[in-house]
Amino acid sequence: MNLLTINNLGKAYRTYSSEWKRIANWFFLPNKPNHEHWVLRHISFAIKSGEAIGIVGQNGAGKSTLLKMITGTLQPTEGNVQVSGRIAAILELGMGFNPELSGRQNVYHAAGLMGFNNHQIDNVIADVEAFAEIGEYFDESVRMYSSGMQMRVAFAVATAFRPDILIVDEALSVGDSYFQHKSFARIKEFQRLGTTLIIVSHDRGSIQALCDRAILLDGGTIIKDGSPEEVMDYYNAIIADKENANVEVVSLDSGVTQTRSGNRKATIESVSLLDHSDSPVEYVGVGDEVTLTIKTAVHEDLPELVVGYVIKDRLGQSIFGTNTHHLNCQSTGVVAGQKLTYKFRFPVNLGIGSYSVAVALHASETHIGDNFEWLDLAFVFNVVNIAKETFVGLSWMPPTVEIVV
Amino acid sequence: MYAMLRGLWEYRSFIVTSIRNEFIARFARSRLGGLWMIIHPLSQVAIYALILSNVLAAKLPGIDNKYAYALYLMAGVLAWNLFSEIVARCLNLFIEQGNLMKKMRFPRIALPVIVVGSCLLNNLLLFVAVLVVFAALGQMPSLEMFWLLPLTVVVTAFAVGLGLVLGVLNVFVRDIGQVVPIILQVWFWFTPIVYSINIIPDYLRGMMTGNPMFSIVNAYHDVLVYQVSPGLNELAVTVAIAFSLMLLGLFMFRRSAPEMVDAL
Numbered sequence: 001m002n003l004l005t006i007n008n009l010g011k012a013y014r015t016y017s018s019e020w021k022r023i024a025n026w027f028f029l030p031n032k033p034n035h036e037h038w039v040l041r042h043i044s045f046a047i048k049s050g051e052a053i054g055i056v057g058q059n060g061a062g063k064s065t066l067l068k069m070i071t072g073t074l075q076p077t078e079g080n081v082q083v084s085g086r087i088a089a090i091l092e093l094g095m096g097f098n099p100e101l102s103g104r105q106n107v108y109h110a111a112g113l114m115g116f117n118n119h120q121i122d123n124v125i126a127d128v129e130a131f132a133e134i135g136e137y138f139d140e141s142v143r144m145y146s147s148g149m150q151m152r153v154a155f156a157v158a159t160a161f162r163p164d165i166l167i168v169d170e171a172l173s174v175g176d177s178y179f180q181h182k183s184f185a186r187i188k189e190f191q192r193l194g195t196t197l198i199i200v201s202h203d204r205g206s207i208q209a210l211c212d213r214a215i216l217l218d219g220g221t222i223i224k225d226g227s228p229e230e231v232m233d234y235y236n237a238i239i240a241d242k243e244n245a246n247v248e249v250v251s252l253d254s255g256v257t258q259t260r261s262g263n264r265k266a267t268i269e270s271v272s273l274l275d276h277s278d279s280p281v282e283y284v285g286v287g288d289e290v291t292l293t294i295k296t297a298v299h300e301d302l303p304e305l306v307v308g309y310v311i312k313d314r315l316g317q318s319i320f321g322t323n324t325h326h327l328n329c330q331s332t333g334v335v336a337g338q339k340l341t342y343k344f345r346f347p348v349n350l351g352i353g354s355y356s357v358a359v360a361l362h363a364s365e366t367h368i369g370d371n372f373e374w375l376d377l378a379f380v381f382n383v384v385n386i387a388k389e390t391f392v393g394l395s396w397m398p399p400t401v402e403i404v405v
Numbered sequence: 406m407y408a409m410l411r412g413l414w415e416y417r418s419f420i421v422t423s424i425r426n427e428f429i430a431r432f433a434r435s436r437l438g439g440l441w442m443i444i445h446p447l448s449q450v451a452i453y454a455l456i457l458s459n460v461l462a463a464k465l466p467g468i469d470n471k472y473a474y475a476l477y478l479m480a481g482v483l484a485w486n487l488f489s490e491i492v493a494r495c496l497n498l499f500i501e502q503g504n505l506m507k508k509m510r511f512p513r514i515a516l517p518v519i520v521v522g523s524c525l526l527n528n529l530l531l532f533v534a535v536l537v538v539f540a541a542l543g544q545m546p547s548l549e550m551f552w553l554l555p556l557t558v559v560v561t562a563f564a565v566g567l568g569l570v571l572g573v574l575n576v577f578v579r580d581i582g583q584v585v586p587i588i589l590q591v592w593f594w595f596t597p598i599v600y601s602i603n604i605i606p607d608y609l610r611g612m613m614t615g616n617p618m619f620s621i622v623n624a625y626h627d628v629l630v631y632q633v634s635p636g637l638n639e640l641a642v643t644v645a646i647a648f649s650l651m652l653l654g655l656f657m658f659r660r661s662a663p664e665m666v667d668a669l
Contacts, residue, residue: 013667019577026660068666072510075663087510100433101426109426112419113511121418141433 002046002084003164003196004070009079010041011065040065040220043079049164052197054207054228056235057217063200066217067167070198085164088114090155097150099143103134106142107157116161124160131182132156148176155183162190167198204232208316229316230257233358233376237261262373266305266361269295269339271378273357284348285386286396292344292379294359298334304363305331305372307342313394314354321358325365349396350383357381409659412512420515424522446531450538453478472542473630479535480629481598481622487528487557488564488618489589494520495568496585499576503669513662517572521565528557539629552628552635559640559647560621566650573657576668596622617643 014033016022021031040062047053057063068074070081071089097106107128111121129138132152134145142150159166168187187210191197201207207214207228214231216224218238224231237259274291275281284290294307308323324330324342331340357379363370388396413420432441453475495517499506502516532553536546575581596618597605605613613619620643624635 014664022577022664023574023661026657068507073507074666089508098426098430100430105422105426105429108422109419112416112422113505113509115415115419115511117415117418118422119418 002082003049003051004047004084005082006043006045006070007079007082009043009066009069009076009081010038011062011069011074012036012038012041012077038077038220040069040217041078042221045215045222045225047165047196047198049196050191050194051213052191052199052211054211054214054231055198055200055217056202056207056214056231058239061217062220063217064169067169067198067200070165071167083165086161087165087167088158088161088163089167090158090169097142097154100141102141103132103138103145103153104129107153107160110154110157111160114158114161120161128153128156128160131159131186133179148179152179155179159183159186159190162193162195164194165196165198166190167200169200204236205317207232226257230259232316233257233259237374237376258375258377260373260375262361262371264373265300265302265370266296266298266334266372268359268361268373268375268378269297271295271357271359271375273379273381281381283382283384286348286350286352286383286388287398288348289345290348292346292357294342294344296340296342296361298336298338298340300336302334302363302372303332305334305340306362306364308360308362309344309378310358311350312356312358314356316356319350319355319394323360323365348383351392351394351396352383352385353394354380354382409512409514409655413514413518416512416515419511420519420522423515423519424526427519427523428526442530443534446527446534447537450479450482450531450534453482472544475542476539476544476630477601477626478599479538480625481596483528483531483535483629484556484560484622484625485593485596485598485618486531487524487560488621489593490524490527491521491561491564492568492571492589493586494524495565495572496575496582498568498572499665500579500582500669507666507669513665514658517565517569517658520568521561525557525561535629544630547632549628549632549634552624556621556624556628556635559644562651563617563621563643563647566647566652566654569654569658570650573654573661573665576661576665592616592618598622614639617646 013036014022015035015037016031017034022033024031043066055063055066065074067089069076070083071087072081072083098109101109104125107125108118108121111124112118132138132149132155134149134152137145137149138153142153145153166187187197191210197210199207199210211228214224214226214228215222216231216235224234238261270293272280272293273282273284274293275284276289278291281290292309294309296305296307298305306323306325308321308325310321311319313319334340356377358374358376359378360374361372362374363372385391388398391398428442435441437444455475498516498520506513506516539546571581571585575585595613596616597613602610602613602623620636620639624640627633627635
């Protein structure tokens with residue numbers, strides 16, 4: 001069953017030569033606006049119960065407008081949003097808090113604003129107080145609160161009742177790291193109980209950790225709708241590639257999609273992983289020494305060439321990444337026609353699983369500047385445990401044990 | 406319309422809490438706290454009663470209390486305060502609450518209802534203060550005072566109607582917010598509150614009766630000062646204007662709702 005259906009949604013801001021013309025429209029005297037500015041158009045998608053969806057896009061892509069129309073504060077100009085169930089939004093925490101009132105009074109006020117009556121709030125007020133964990137400050141006026149304490153109360157009240165759809169905007173960074181973990185756990189718990197999540201973030205980590213689908217907005221339309229990994233790769237590529245929109249998506253035999261972008265002033269010829277005897281491998285043992293070999297070709301004279309790589313786990317979370325700039329061995333003054341081979345030697349201190357390597361050629365510290373080529377899923381390898389003792393987790397950090405009696 | 410009323414009913418807790426919070430917040434850090442709610446209107450009334458009535462001591466026909474002018478003044482102020490407070494607050498209501506309207510979904514109609522609730526409460530306190538001063542000046546409460554209930558409804562309807570129309574327009578044309586306080590000042594002096602209608606020359610009196618607040622203030626005078634029933638004929642026009650304005654206000658409020666958030 002679809003919890004949320006969006007049909008051909010669009011939002012235009014209309015300007016009139018005189019505001020009185022706009023007002024005349026309300027009285028059934030139609031006037032044409034002299035300018036229509038579409039910030040969002042032709043948006044259609046559906047979300048099922050229990051799904052978690054990430055919405056990504058650059059600033060001004062229309063994310064907030066979309067969220068406001070889903071929440072219902074903004075009326076669509078065309079199309080519609082069909083919602084079955086209650087929506088709660090953690091858009092701006094502490095919205096409408098009155099500094100002169102106590103935390104408790106503000107909770108009643110904020111929950112009232114969400115549409116709950118005093119009786120319903122009475123039932124959860126103890127939970128809110130317990131979750132916020134601010135002790136006796138709960139009955140002090142909010143002006144005495146630190147901003148973190150205010151956030152705690154605000155988050156606690158926003159999530160006091162489990163909604164059918166929860167919208168979480170930007171940073172899940174609520175208060176200190178202890179509370180972040182706690183709020184993250186609550187969101188996960190909601191998801192387990194069937195709440196649909198809509199998460200807006202620039203943080204690849206939280207999108208990939210929470211979502212099972214992502215939507216990329218650009219210039220007011222959906223340009224990609226798919227798995228978080230694929231969408232985030234594409235998103236990274238368009239950030240890097242703003243000037244010459246040169247993004248290529250290739251479907252690999254394994255069914256995954258590979259994103260390649262950049263201006264091709266230098267290109268990646270091949271990526272391989274070699275074992276200690278220099279033979280290419282796809283399966284490596286935990287702790288083995290390997291050499292990541294990246295062959296590049298330079299097509300234009302470049303003042304600086306930096307080669308970097310990131311190892312990602314199967315969910316696309318970055319495990320480790322670095323580049324020759326950080327390693328202090330970037331190549332300067334390379335000339336067209338040169339072919340350079342980079343060898344990165346390291347021990348595979350990783351846990352069992354499948355990993356991918358993304359490789360990038362760029363001009364300075366990051367790929368945001370001059371991006372020559374960026375290749376996601378350039379190489380996939382598996383880590384198996386052949387010779388080491390059994391362990392769990394993403395990384396291998398063998399301890400020594402000492403037992404003191 | 407039905408949806409609007411249902412939204413209000415669902416948000417009744419919120420409306421009551423908001424009105425209460427407004428009063429709590431206003432007196433939160435003062436020593437006398439809630440006492441100020443009485444002291445303010447009392448001092449306002451006392452100033453009019455003691456100072457102005459001595460300076461401007463004018464004999465009012467048909468009443469033999471020597472503080473007649475003070476009584477007259479207070480009755481008018483009671484009506485005018487309710488009217489101007491509601492209009493002034495509705496005028497900037499949507500602009501002030503713009504951020505909230507952009508971020509949260511709730512029945513927007515709750516906002517003017519909260520304003521009306523808190524203004525009525527203020528007016529009730531002022532009325533209590535007026536009763537105390539009246540008693541001190543030798544004017545005892547009478548049965549005619551029950552006329553104040555329907556009269557308050559009429560003033561409120563008129564003020565809310567006007568306030569909603571102006572408040573909605575103010576979102577789009579901000580000059581409204583600047584010009585209305587000036588008009589309210591002028592309007593105050595064109596209504597017989599501080600002076601008696603008798604000092605107005607006959608040829609201007611026709612113009613005065615076109616003012617809806619004129620008949621309302623007159624009715625307040627009748628009920629509180631002269632202790633007689635108000636003239637219903639004059640009031641009928643004002644009632645009609647009040648409820649038409651209220652309908653117009655609600656209509657504009659509804660029609661503008663989709664664009665209001667865009668403009669804020």
